[in-house]
Structures are given as C-alpha cells and as structure tokens.
Amino acid sequence: MDEGRGVSARAVVAAAALLSLVVLVVQWASRRHEPVEAALVALIQPPPPTVRLWLSTADRRLQLARQPDIPLDTTPPTPDDLTVDLGRRYQTLTGFGAAMTDSSAWLIENKLNATQRESFLEEMFGPPPGLNLNMARLSIGASDFSRQHYTLDDMPAGQTDPQLEHFNVAANLPDVIPVMQQVLSINPDLLIIATPWSAPAWMKSSANLIGGALLGQYESTYADYLVRYVDTYRRYGIPIFALTVQNEPGFVPQTYPGMEMPVDTRTRIIGQYLGPALARRRPQTVVLGWDHNWDEPQQPLAELADETAAPYIAGVAWHCYRGDPSAQTPVHRAYPRKDAYITECSGGDWESAKNGELMWFARDLLLGGLRNWARGVVYWNLALDQDYGPHAGGCDNCKGMVVIDSRTGAITRNDEYYAFAHYSRFALPGAARVWSTANGKGIANVAFQNADDGSVVLVVVNSGTKAHAIAVHQGSVHFRYEMPAQSVATFVWQPGHDDDADNGAADTDTP
Numbered sequence: 254m255d256e257g258r259g260v261s262a263r264a265v266v267a268a269a270a271l272l273s274l275v276v277l278v279v280q281w282a283s284r285r286h287e288p289v290e291a292a293l294v295a296l297i298q299p300p301p302p303t304v305r306l307w308l309s310t311a312d313r314r315l316q317l318a319r320q321p322d323i324p325l326d327t328t329p330p331t332p333d334d335l336t337v338d339l340g341r342r343y344q345t346l347t348g349f350g351a352a353m354t355d356s357s358a359w360l361i362e363n364k365l366n367a368t369q370r371e372s373f374l375e376e377m378f379g380p381p382p383g384l385n386l387n388m389a390r391l392s393i394g395a396s397d398f399s400r401q402h403y404t405l406d407d408m409p410a411g412q413t414d415p416q417l418e419h420f421n422v423a424a425n426l427p428d429v430i431p432v433m434q435q436v437l438s439i440n441p442d443l444l445i446i447a448t449p450w451s452a453p454a455w456m457k458s459s460a461n462l463i464g465g466a467l468l469g470q471y472e473s474t475y476a477d478y479l480v481r482y483v484d485t486y487r488r489y490g491i492p493i494f495a496l497t498v499q500n501e502p503g504f505v506p507q508t509y510p511g512m513e514m515p516v517d518t519r520t521r522i523i524g525q526y527l528g529p530a531l532a533r534r535r536p537q538t539v540v541l542g543w544d545h546n547w548d549e550p551q552q553p554l555a556e557l558a559d560e561t562a563a564p565y566i567a568g569v570a571w572h573c574y575r576g577d578p579s580a581q582t583p584v585h586r587a588y589p590r591k592d593a594y595i596t597e598c599s600g601g602d603w604e605s606a607k608n609g610e611l612m613w614f615a616r617d618l619l620l621g622g623l624r625n626w627a628r629g630v631v632y633w634n635l636a637l638d639q640d641y642g643p644h645a646g647g648c649d650n651c652k653g654m655v656v657i658d659s660r661t662g663a664i665t666r667n668d669e670y671y672a673f674a675h676y677s678r679f680a681l682p683g684a685a686r687v688w689s690t691a692n693g694k695g696i697a698n699v700a701f702q703n704a705d706d707g708s709v710v711l712v713v714v715n716s717g718t719k720a721h722a723i724a725v726h727q728g729s730v731h732f733r734y735e736m737p738a739q740s741v742a743t744f745v746w747q748p749g750h751d752d753d754a755d756n757g758a759a760d761t762d763t764p
Contacts (some may be wrong), residue, residue: 397647
C-alpha cells in the first residue's frame with residue numbers, strides 16, 4: 254500500500270471512532286438531561302481521588318466488606334485529628350502467615366479434594382484478593398497439633414543415634430511436604446520458620462518426648478539434627494527462612510512433646526554449633542531467639558547479650574499468651590539491628606472469646622505487635638476441623654484461622670481470618686510502617702506505605718461500644734469517617750504530598 258494512502262486510511266478510521274464516541278456521549282447526555290459540554294468534560298477528566306475502605310464489625314454483620322469510597326475534603330487538621338506522616342518511617346514488613354501444623358496439613362491433604370485444596374491454598378497464599386499470606390511455620394517433629402508423637406530420629410528404648418544415621422522425614426511425606434510444595438508453587442517467595450518441640454527421646458534427660466531437658470553431651474548433635482532438617486527439606490524444594498532452637502523453652506508440657514531449655518543452653522547451641530553451621534550454607538537460614546511469651550523480655554535480652562551467640566541471632570520470636578506486645582520495644586531499642594517476629598498466637602473458644610475474637614486479634618495482636626516493631630506476624634494453626642483437631646494432647650479448644658469440616662470439606666472462616674485480612678491483603682511485604690497519631694479514646698491505628706505503588710494503608714480499630722467519628726490527614730489528603738462501634742477498618746489511598754512528604758527519615762524512638 255502507498256504510504257500516503259495508508260496514513261489517510263488510518264486517519265479515516267480514527268475520525269470514525271472519535272465520531273462514534275461523540276455520538277455515544279451525546280446520547281448519554283440526552284438521556285440524563287445534561288449539557289453535552291458537561292458530559293464531554295466528565296469523559297476527559299479523571300475521577301477525583303478518593304479513599305477506598307474495607308470494614309468488619311465484631312457482630313460479624315460485616316466481614317472485610319468493601320464500603321463506598323470516601324471523598325476527600327479540604328478541612329484543615331486540628332490537634333485531635335489522626336495524622337499520618339510518611340516522612341517518619343520504622344520497620345519494613347516481612348509479612349503475615351500461619352502455621353502449617355501436622356494437623357492442618359493432614360486435613361488439607363485428606364479432607365479436601367484436589368479442586369477444593371487448590372482453591373483453598375490459592376485463597377490463603379495467593380495475592381489479593383486472596384489472603385496473601387507469605388509466611389508459614391512448621392514443627393520439626395511433632396507438636397501438640399500432630400496426630401501422634403514423633404521426632405525425625407526416633408530409636409527403640411535404650412538405643413542412641415549420635416551420627417543421625419536413622420534421621421528421616423517419613424512422617425511428613427504423606428501430608429506436610431506435598432502441601433508445602435503446593436503452597437510454594439502458589440507463592441515461591443514464602444518464608445518458612447521451623448521450630449522443634451522436642452529433641453529425640455534418646456537425647457533427653459527424661460528419655461521421653463514429653464518433659465525433660467536436652468543432655469549436655471548431645472548439644473552439638475541436636476544442632477546437627479536441626480541442620481539436617483534444613484538440608485533435607487531444601488532437597489524437597491522447601492527452603493527454611495529461619496530456625497528457632499526450641500518452642501517455648503520455659504514451659505514443659507505434660508501431654509505433648511516439649512522440653513525445658515535454659516538460656517545458657519540455647520546460647521551455647523546457637524553460638525558454638527548451629528550458628529556457624531548455618532552460616533556456611535547458601536541461601537542462608539537465619540536463627541531467631543527466644544520463641545516464647547512477651548512476659549519475659551529478659552530472656553531474649555540475655556541471648557542477645559551473649560557475645561558468642563548474638564552474631565548468629567537475626568531477631569527475636571515472640572508468642573502472645575502472656576504479657577503484651579509493648580515488651581518488644583525495649584528489646585528493639587537495646588538491639589535495633591535485630592528483627593522482631595510474632596511466631597505463634599492462637600484463638601480459641603474460651604471464656605474471654607465468647608463475644609468473638611476480631612477485636613483482640615486486630616487490635617492487641619496485629620496492631621499492637623506492629624506498632625512495637627514486629628516485621629511479621631504468624632498465627633498458630635492455619636486450619637483445624639469442627640472438633641478443634643485432630644491433635645494428640647495439648648489445647649482442646651484452640652481454633653484454626655479456618656475450620657475445615659472433616660465430613661464435607663466445607664470451609665468456615667473464623668474471626669482471626671478477617672483480622673489478618675485487614676492487614677495482609679493491603680500492607681504488602683516491603684511496606685514501611687510510618688508514623689501516625691498515637692492511640693486514644695478507644696481508637697487505635699497503625700499506618701504503612703507500600704513500596705510498589707506508594708499507596709498508604711491505615712488500619713483503624715474502634716474498641717468502643719459507640720460509633721466514633723475520625724478525621725484523617727496525610728499531606729494534602731483529608732477525609733472523615735464515622736467508625737461503627739466495635740469495628741475494624743482498612744483505608745487505602747494514594748499519598749498527598751505536602752510538608753510531610755516522604756523524606757526517607759527513620760524514627761527509632763517512638764513505637
């Protein structure tokens with residue numbers, strides 16, 4: 254075709270398309286009885302910026318329900334309003350997750366068919382609108398949420414295996430390993446924290462998986478046992494991001510595997526054996542200290558004060574069952590280069606939860622943990638059945654993030670699911686926590702800025718029994734909203750640039 258004729262033909266096509274668009278606009282304006290000029294302006298101009306909102310209420314009337322967008326206003330801020338300052342930045346988020354306990358993996362593998370399993374795992378670990386979980390916790394051997402008690406090197410009574418010749422992961426091959434492989438196919442960037450509940454019985458003073466303590470002669474062998482786990486799982490395509498040396502080392506359970514491990518034993522294992530062995534491996538698996546409750550911050554402080562162990566400890570793992578998350582802040586201030594993670598917290602059908610658990614998990618665990626320097630928050634069981642199991646010993650009324658009905662495969666999402674969703678679907682890995690006005694008057698909040706698109710995420714919790722009006726200001730962005738009683742809201746918007754524009758500054762003093 255002649256070049257001039259080709260250009261002419263394209264011009265005719267473009268003119269015809271434009272004419273068709275104008276005709277459509279005229280028809281639309283005529284039906285709405287509006288001037289054609291106004292319709293053309295509306296077509297050309299982008300819509301005004303708004304704030305997106307998702308809302309949950311404790312009465313479960315709304316569960317992560319998308320609400321109408323909130324228009325911006327021009328009201329100047331007052332000292333009592335909620336201000337977000339992108340220029341004052343804190344920790345970056347690693348993410349959110351749950352434990353793939355033996356019980357959870359068994360249910361997923363055996364009580365869901367292939368279609369149900371794929372859909373469920375995509376929902377939990379896939380990107381938004383999935384839950385977007387990108388962390389998981391595994392037990393090294395049995396926990397209380399296993400169907401039987403075992404370790405990865407069990408021997409007949411009276412026999413030992415110091416060379417770990419009988420080490421094997423056979424107990425995990427039917428469920429944990431295939432389920433985790435499928436999860437990693439959905440999210441290859443999944444970060445896995447692995448934790449032992451007990452050493453093999455032949456390493457312990459009790460000669461039993463229940464109770465006792467690790468014998469000093471087996472400290473190096475125990476470190477080898479943990480390293481062997483990392484290497485074996487890696488061969489199955491399951492990389493371990495972090496290890497802890499003992500789940501809840503200050504608690505000795507009576508009905509399921511566990512053992513006491515005092516701080517000097519932990520630091521010796523980490524500093525002399527485990528840390529050096531892991532440091533030689535690539536990609537590297539890091540070590541997290543403590544892995545127990547908030548009420549004993551002196552324990553991780555002692556670990557981090559140990560000159561031999563501290564270089565190998567990347568951060569502190571916390572549990573939620575005693576104390577409160579404010580304990581994380583003095584540890585952070587003493588060792589600001591060490592990370593904080595909440596690695597276990599379970600909901601359950603206990604007396605304090607009779608009115609539901611949305612508020613506690615959204616406010617006390619997640620919001621409180623994140624305002625006190627946690628980079629990641631990991632719930633306990635990802636899934637349990639309608640009878641709080643299956644399990645062998647331990648908690649009889651703990652809840653999974655979801656319930657999988659073992660008879661039908663039907664899935665029920667618990668309050669904890671929605672509490673996590675208010676964070677995990679919106680504040681993405683790599684997001685920075687940013688400064689926001691301190692909590693008060695029954696209103697709590699935490700704010701983030703995502704790294705990919707710069708969007709601002711604000712989670713607000715109204716713990717009161719009455720609605721509460723809030724006015725939010727961030728740079729040139731101002732909006733108002735009346736929070737329903739007992740509710741959790743996630744607001745998302747593109748940042749307004751003004752005097753508080755992001756200058757990349759870090760504030761290490763204020764949680």
